[in-house]
Amino acid sequence: MDGHRQQAGRSGLPEERIPEVSPPVSLQDGSAAAFVGWMRHSAPYIHAFGGKTFVIAFDGEVAQGERMQRLAYDCNLLAALGIRLVLVHGARPQIDAEMARRGLTPVFHKGMRVTDAAALECVKAAMMVTRVEIEAKLSQGLPNTPMAGSYMRVTGGNFITARPLGVIDGVDFQYTGAVRRVIAEEIVADLEQENVVLITPLAPSPSGEIFNITMEEVATEVAVAIGAEKLVFLCDAPGLLDAQGKLVSSVTADAAARALAEGSGLTEDLHLYLPHALEAVRRGVGRAHLIDRDLDGGLLLEFFTHAGVGTLVTRDPIFRFRDARPEDVPALIALIAPMEADGTLVRRDRELLEKEIERFVLVEYDGVVVGSAALYPFSEERAAELACLAVAPEFRRAGIGEELLHRIEARARAMGLERLYVLTTRTAHWFLERGFREVGPDALPRRKRELYNYQRRSKVFVKELT
Incomplete structure (x- = not known):
């Protein structure tokens, strides 16, 4: 036909009916x-x-x-x-x-x-x-x-x-x-x-x-x-909300189905559109989006910013964890440069990153690197250092740092290591809440202890990998 x-x-x-637009x-x-x-x-x-x-x-x-x-x-x-x-x-x-x-x-x-x-x-x-x-x-x-x-x-x-x-x-x-x-x-x-x-x-x-x-x-x-590539529904809500009323920025089709079965907190539009969004991604559509119809520029903010403004529905988890490759060095530099500039991370030049890139685990979001972590083993002392744990600001509430830590710990255990050290100047409480305890610089493995910067005065934490 x-x-x-x-x-x-x-x-x-x-x-006289020219619509008003934002000033340049x-x-x-x-x-x-x-x-x-x-x-x-x-x-x-x-x-x-x-x-x-x-x-x-x-x-x-x-x-x-x-x-x-x-x-x-x-x-x-x-x-x-x-x-x-x-x-x-x-x-x-x-x-x-x-x-x-x-x-x-x-x-x-x-x-x-x-x-x-x-x-x-x-x-x-x-x-x-x-x-x-x-x-x-x-x-x-x-x-x-x-x-x-x-x-x-x-x-x-x-x-x-x-x-x-x-x-x-x-x-x-x-x-x-x-x-x-x-x-x-x-x-x-x-x-x-x-x-x-x-x-x-x-x-x-x-x-x-x-x-x-x-x-x-x-x-x-x-x-x-x-x-x-995308199916977009403009709806009467910011997107899918969690039990605390906060926006769920991304959700798998299986998780969306569970939310739909529970039914609580779903608006009229979400009841209508969410089943179709998860059906679409299960049948091969790349992404489905639920965006607030009242948000000016919602489409642009959802498509062209890392975090987006609505709920993204995918068949599989949106974040991809993988080992770093040499071609990832420019993206890694772009990720950690702001944290090096404010003193959160120790500066690493490009040549050093190129030599050590295989030590890194990266996180991608829609093909963009948004997180990293590296493992430096000290095999003779059955210990390792967790270094360069970095997450892009807009994703720091998405649980990426936690997942990176788990993956580094699993890698260290697979190598037969028993302790994981970390040095930090800004995030002491984050590591304490995840099972680390504070120790002095003298507790570091010998090679790391010899490189400790007393002017930077980083706090040292250790976790037993039992």
């Missing part, structure tokens, strides 16, 4: 330095994401007003960076408003709309108006806005065929449907022409009937069918 595409061209708004970065204040730092740290992600496909799903609450304006700005930037975009929108509040206008009462079962013939007419009307309004936002190009000089070709078509959902728990969903097939090759063809694909969750069946499908199902099936 061919995808019959409708294209939305550029359309301007009257000048001033070179006269500290924001300039912050901007430069952010741009430099985002470079690896810009390189990694070029040519990749992101599916971004959002409901009707986002598809109107200022939220849609901000989303259009961010999508414009993502497209300019070479990211292929598929946008899947919903329209629940718009449909409810249309039904109210016609004197109809919405009916839901298990979070899904029961769509009878009268409701279907409201769905079609609200969906089409919402789509046109989204296209208009994506097609702006006014001067003095983030979309100045841009031209985003927005396409759509009959990329999906549907089937009736049927009767569930005795409830006949009538014209509420499910995805039968995604015509992935047509979507990919549009993306290869640098078009932004906008998908409305209405689809025909082979018999020609039209069915209303949930936005989250359409987004998931499309992401799986086209092999998307």
